[in-house]
Amino acid sequence: MNRVRACAEPDIASILGIINAAAQAYRGVIPPDCWHEPYMSEAQFRRDLNAGVEFWGYEIDGNLVGVMGIQRVHEVELIRHAYVLPGSQRLGVGGILIDHLLRQSARRMLVGTWADASWAIEFYRRHGFDLVTSQSRKDELLKTYWTIPDRQIETSVVLELNSQRGASSRTMRAAMSRC
Numbered sequence: 001m002n003r004v005r006a007c008a009e010p011d012i013a014s015i016l017g018i019i020n021a022a023a024q025a026y027r028g029v030i031p032p033d034c035w036h037e038p039y040m041s042e043a044q045f046r047r048d049l050n051a052g053v054e055f056w057g058y059e060i061d062g063n064l065v066g067v068m069g070i071q072r073v074h075e076v077e078l079i080r081h082a083y084v085l086p087g088s089q090r091l092g093v094g095g096i097l098i099d100h101l102l103r104q105s106a107r108r109m110l111v112g113t114w115a116d117a118s119w120a121i122e123f124y125r126r127h128g129f130d131l132v133t134s135q136s137r138k139d140e141l142l143k144t145y146w147t148i149p150d151r152q153i154e155t156s157v158v159l160e161l162n163s164q165r166g167a168s169s170r171t172m173r174a175a176m177s178r179c
Contacts, residue, residue: 007055022083066093079111109161129159
């Protein structure tokens with residue numbers, strides 16, 4: 001059975017395994033001074049949980065293969081830590097997870113990613129997010145809603161859910177879920 005579900009304490013090892021395996025795609029894309037091994041430690045993961053990141057996972061036949069976090073910060077929700085196991089990529093797992101999170105939220109949504117991660121940027125654009133093109137606005141958003149080092153701010157981008165496409169996508173998804 002395939003399903004989206006909330007993640008819990010017993011899932012932490014699986015979530016970290018997914019994040020750290022999938023994050024290998026960023027090796028050589030993230031500036032070397034920003035890369036670390038493992039990409040996400042358990043201590044960092046727990047800090048994010050304590051900061052309010054809620055993780056959702058996608059299971060295939062009872063095995064967690066993808067995760068995506070959401071975090072309320074002030075008046076927005078941030079998509080955080082979206083990863084799919086390498087062997088389960090290109091099966092629609094990320095799309096299912098982001099659609100699930102979009103259906104659950106009526107708030108303004110933002111996502112940050114590395115500027116050179118073109119595949120991640122394209123994924124979010126396909127799901128109704130627009131790239132924030134103003135450098136000063138991008139920097140302001142990252143400083144307001146994320147707690148990241150200045151170097152990461154320099155090398156990251158922000159995408160914002162297009163309010164028109166986001167609203168129509170939510171309406172369409174809600175109607176489809178009733179079928």
